Amino acid sequence: MALLRTALRAALPPTLPIAASFLFFGGSYGLLMHAKGFPIVYPLAMGYVIFAGSMEFVTVNLLLSAFDPWAAFLLAIMVNARHLFYGLSMLDKFRGLGWRKPYLIFTMIDETFAIDSSVHIPASVDRGWFMMFISVLCRSYWFGGIAVGWLAGGVLPFDTKGIEFVLAALFLSILLEQWDDDQNRKEGDVSAPRPHPVVANLVDSARPHAPALVGLSASAICLALFGPDRFMIPTMALMLAAFLILRTRLENADDTNGARKGKEQ
Amino acid sequence: MTMTTWQAVVTIAAVSLGTMLTRFLPFTLFPDSRRPPRTVTYLGKVLPHAMTGLLVVYALKDVSPLSGFHGAPEAIAVLVIVLLHRWHHSMLVSVAGGTIVYMMLVQLVFV
Numbered sequence: 001m002a003l004l005r006t007a008l009r010a011a012l013p014p015t016l017p018i019a020a021s022f023l024f025f026g027g028s029y030g031l032l033m034h035a036k037g038f039p040i041v042y043p044l045a046m047g048y049v050i051f052a053g054s055m056e057f058v059t060v061n062l063l064l065s066a067f068d069p070w071a072a073f074l075l076a077i078m079v080n081a082r083h084l085f086y087g088l089s090m091l092d093k094f095r096g097l098g099w100r101k102p103y104l105i106f107t108m109i110d111e112t113f114a115i116d117s118s119v120h121i122p123a124s125v126d127r128g129w130f131m132m133f134i135s136v137l138c139r140s141y142w143f144g145g146i147a148v149g150w151l152a153g154g155v156l157p158f159d160t161k162g163i164e165f166v167l168a169a170l171f172l173s174i175l176l177e178q179w180d181d182d183q184n185r186k187e188g189d190v191s192a193p194r195p196h197p198v199v200a201n202l203v204d205s206a207r208p209h210a211p212a213l214v215g216l217s218a219s220a221i222c223l224a225l226f227g228p229d230r231f232m233i234p235t236m237a238l239m240l241a242a243f244l245i246l247r248t249r250l251e252n253a254d255d256t257n258g259a260r261k262g263k264e265q
Numbered sequence: 266m267t268m269t270t271w272q273a274v275v276t277i278a279a280v281s282l283g284t285m286l287t288r289f290l291p292f293t294l295f296p297d298s299r300r301p302p303r304t305v306t307y308l309g310k311v312l313p314h315a316m317t318g319l320l321v322v323y324a325l326k327d328v329s330p331l332s333g334f335h336g337a338p339e340a341i342a343v344l345v346i347v348l349l350h351r352w353h354h355s356m357l358v359s360v361a362g363g364t365i366v367y368m369m370l371v372q373l374v375f376v
Contacts, residue, residue: 016357017356017357017360017361049278050277055284059280062280063268063276067275069278072276072279073279076280076281076282077283077286083284084287085316086316087289087291089310106288118313162368167324168339168342169342169363169367173356175314175321176350178313180354211318219322223322232323239312240308243308243315250307
């Protein structure tokens with residue numbers, strides 16, 4: 001029990017911004033389903049078996065158009081293709097967690113991934129249960145939001161205009177946190193040779209941030225080229241290409257780190 | 266509703282299957298017992314931070330710099346979040362502060 005309690009206590013604070021976000025987005029989704037005449041069991045069941053916010057909104061449209069399950073299946077894969085990358089990044093973190101592993105995969109979304117991959121879990125906290133609670137809490141917020149939105153059925157007590165920015169704020173804060181992490185890793189790297197001070201400093205300071213910079217610039221370029229509704233897939237293709245081209249440069253830095261860690265152990 | 270209940274259930278199941286495929290495929294290809302190739306490990310290391318970059322752009326994708334307020338409320342709120350992060354290094358403070366500033370801007374200033 002103490003094990004579960006410490007894990008829950010560690011998992012709660014990082015999910016609080018998500019609670020605000022999911023109450024709003026789940027609420028809007030519940031409101032929408034209510035307005036379209038669906039019984040409450042529909043949004044809740046969809047939340048349970050799909051649990052991917054943007055795809056649930058898209059499914060409302062699918063349910064109101066002609067019956068075409070194959071197109072729905074393909075659309076779901078494209079909209080959620082980013083999960084493939086999340087999975088690749090979490091192969092190690094989910095390793096050896098037994099029956100909890102399929103549940104963590106089943107419940108993996110942007111937000112749980114962002115927390116599970118970025119939060120430093122203290123040694124005293126069980127990693128598996130920490131991530132389980134992140135998933136369970138996020139799902140509860142989502143179901144809560146849907147229920148509140150559906151029941152509110154159009155009446156809101158205060159002006160929530162602009163609250164959708166909480167999503168951008170959350171992702172930006174995660175980016176800033178990861179940016180600092182990169183910096184710390186680089187500053188710990190004292191043995192790296194620096195032959196040409198000015199040029200080397202510039203390259204050196206950019207290198208630890210290369211993944212974030214590639215992600216930001218690939219997205220910005222594809223957004224400008226393909227527009228807001230069609231830029232996700234090209235962005236992921238461009239990111240993959242960029243990382244494969246930059247591989248020797250980025251992996252070399254990593255290898256020296258790995259070698260040093262190996263010696264310390 | 267234009268579909269029968271049965272058609273709606275099949276549609277939701279299809280969406281669920283497609284979504285679950287994207288979640289389970291990497292773990293099915295590389296189970297615990299099988300070490301993924303080096304390229305995959307490398308991508309798993311660099312992709313998370315890049316995906317955060319994509320999500321930031323995704324969350325701001327409908328901001329249009331050419332019309333309306335030219336993205337001014339978003340730009341101000343982003344700046345506030347960066348400053349709050351520098352000052353306090355707490356995700357909760359940055360997210361709450363940035364969102365409140367944004368809500369005030371779109372409700373009171375840029376109306």
